[in-house]
Amino acid sequence: MATIFTKIMNGEIPCHKVAEDDHYFAFLDINPLKKGHTLVVPRQETDYLFDIDDEYLAGMMVFAKKIAVAIKEACPCNRVGVAVIGLEVPHAHIHLVPMDSMNDLNFGNPKLKLTPEELAETAGNIGKRVRL
Numbered sequence: 388m389a390t391i392f393t394k395i396m397n398g399e400i401p402c403h404k405v406a407e408d409d410h411y412f413a414f415l416d417i418n419p420l421k422k423g424h425t426l427v428v429p430r431q432e433t434d435y436l437f438d439i440d441d442e443y444l445a446g447m448m449v450f451a452k453k454i455a456v457a458i459k460e461a462c463p464c465n466r467v468g469v470a471v472i473g474l475e476v477p478h479a480h481i482h483l484v485p486m487d488s489m490n491d492l493n494f495g496n497p498k499l500k501l502t503p504e505e506l507a508e509t510a511g512n513i514g515k516r517v518r519l
């Protein structure tokens with residue numbers, strides 16, 4: 388059965404898309420730690436990130452870098468933090484989170500409650516800055 392992220396990439400479940408190419412997809416996390424919290428997902432369904440083959444994983448990191456550059460431009464922050472958790476959704480993904488302090492990357496923090504309008508605006512602001 389397709390994962391929830393595959394359904395998102397296929398357009399069966401809505402998302403706030405940031406960018407996509409033939410191999411990878413980026414969209415906003417629905418429960419963000421910070422405004423601009425984005426997930427980078429490979430189209431290939433693999434549960435654990437480090438089970439992805441070398442070349443495809445390297446390409447995913449390069450794609451994530453381009454998304455992180457755009458996040459930093461759109462959502463002013465000290466750095467864009469990178470995290471891999473993967474305990475909830477069995478489809479590998481990288482979290483990119485704008486951060487100003489170490490605590491901003493604490494997944495135990497309460498999640499932000501952003502409106503659909505705020506999420507759409509944020510996705511648009513990041514997406515228009517992505518240079519693939």
Ligand code: AMP
Pocket residue numbers: 391395400402415416417418419426471472473474475476477
């Ligand atoms: P984890 O697998 O532990 O890295 O957590 C999965 C992440 O995916 C969580 O941060 C969720 O908020 C996020 N997530 C789950 N479903 C959706 C969805 N439909 N759209 C956007 N983000 C989602």
